[in-house]
Amino acid sequence: MTSFRSLLNSTSLDDHEQVVEIIDSLDAEAKRALAPVKKKLQLVLHGLAGRRFETLEESQSVARRLQIFFMEWGLRVKCPRVGCKDPTLLYCKQAGCNAKPSFEFVHSIEGKMTTHFSSRSFPAGLVVMDTPPDPRRK
Numbered sequence: 522m523t524s525f526r527s528l529l530n531s532t533s534l535d536d537h538e539q540v541v542e543i544i545d546s547l548d549a550e551a552k553r554a555l556a557p558v559k560k561k562l563q564l565v566l567h568g569l570a571g572r573r574f575e576t577l578e579e580s581q582s583v584a585r586r587l588q589i590f591f592m593e594w595g596l597r598v599k600c601p602r603v604g605c606k607d608p609t610l611l612y613c614k615q616a617g618c619n620a621k622p623s624f625e626f627v628h629s630i631e632g633k634m635t636t637h638f639s640s641r642s643f644p645a646g647l648v649v650m651d652t653p654p655d656p657r658r659k
């Protein structure tokens with residue numbers, strides 16, 4: 522296997538096709554490196570299924586940390602609503618006036634922000650997925 526530096530030295534960075542090939546190979550390498558992390562994240566989500574944290578703040582801190590992690594690494598979960606399965610993020614909001622946490626999935630459907638699913642306890646059966654490419658980016 523040739524080293525990346527020698528590959529780079531033998532590549533003409535003036536040739537856009539070769540530059541794209543180099544970026545593609547880095548992209549593939551990053552995805553391979555992320556694969557074991559995704560498996561561990563999946564285990565964490567399974568372990569959290571059905572848990573209830575003591576307070577709204579505790580539930581929100583977990584949901585927020587997961588949101589940041591998912592966004593940083595280009596990940597989403599499949600919406601657990603039957604018949605949906607769209608890529609989405611987990612949120613936690615206050616339900617009612619007595620500060621009860623509610624885990625929710627919010628995503629855009631035909632341009633409208635839509636809430637699917639709502640549960641006091643951490644949702645079960647979450648499946649980690651990659652964020653699909655943005656169709657607006659060409």
Ligand SMILES: [Zn+2]
Pocket residue numbers: 600601602605606607609626628637
């Ligand atoms: Zn949904």
